[in-house]
Amino acid sequence: MKNIPLKLAILASGSGSNLQVLIDKQLNNELNIDIACVICNKENAYALTRAKSANINTFIIDKDDTGKPYKRVEFEQRALDILRQLQPDLVVLAGFMKILTPLFIGGVNNDLNIPMINLHPSILPAYKGLDTHARVLKSGERLHGCSVHLVTEELDAGQILTQSVLIVKPNDTPTTLQERVHALEHTLLPRTIDFIIKGVIDLDDVKQIYQFFSHK
Ligand code: GRF
Secondary structure, X not given: OOOOOEEEEEEEOOOOHHHHHHHHHHHOOOOOEEEEEEEEOOOOOHHHHHHHHOOOOEEEOOEOOOOOEOOHHHHHHHHHHXXXXXXXXXXXXXXXXXXXXXXXXXXXXXXXXXXXXEEEOOOOOOOOOOOHHHHHHHOOOXXXXXXXXXXXXOOOOOOEEEEEEEEXXXXXXXXXXXXXXXXXXXXXXXXXHHHHHHOOOOOOOOOOOEEEEOOO
């Protein structure tokens, strides 16, 4: 049987540390993936530097030739064109900080028929949206973590696939929580992709949420 790598298109906006984990795992043959491209909406994102250093195809959809930022619809149409051409097996939102509209999500899920996953820094369905670490602390939660879920048109509301959970410490600040959750993400995202590759998770028929607990 031929062992074809899972072809990924990754959308990122920021530092790209989760992207880096995937790059390293691909290079070290620890994950059977082929990162076909990185699409970025910020021309100065460090994720781009990481992708270029690994010789990955990068697409920047930030400003047009006159320096005017692309409108959301223009961004989405351009990104869809790239995905249509490359035909990845899976789209991964790894620190992609732009809200996507039904134009893009429907285009990927229904027209191109490509599944799309997102990494979110909370134990969904709690704390959708931004500033999760500060909100978790403000509410006095004892548990926090991150989730990988399927992307659907409603923000952070698609089927949850996997989660990593940690215990909030009395002296945690939004910064320390962010760092600790970030470390969990670096394991959760590749592990989730590995589960998809190995058929442990069937994206067409998700039967359970896989949860992992961290004592760190
Ligand atoms: C992560 O915390 C992720 O949960 C959020 O954006 C951050 C991305 O981090 N959506 P990085 O760019 O991969 O370092």
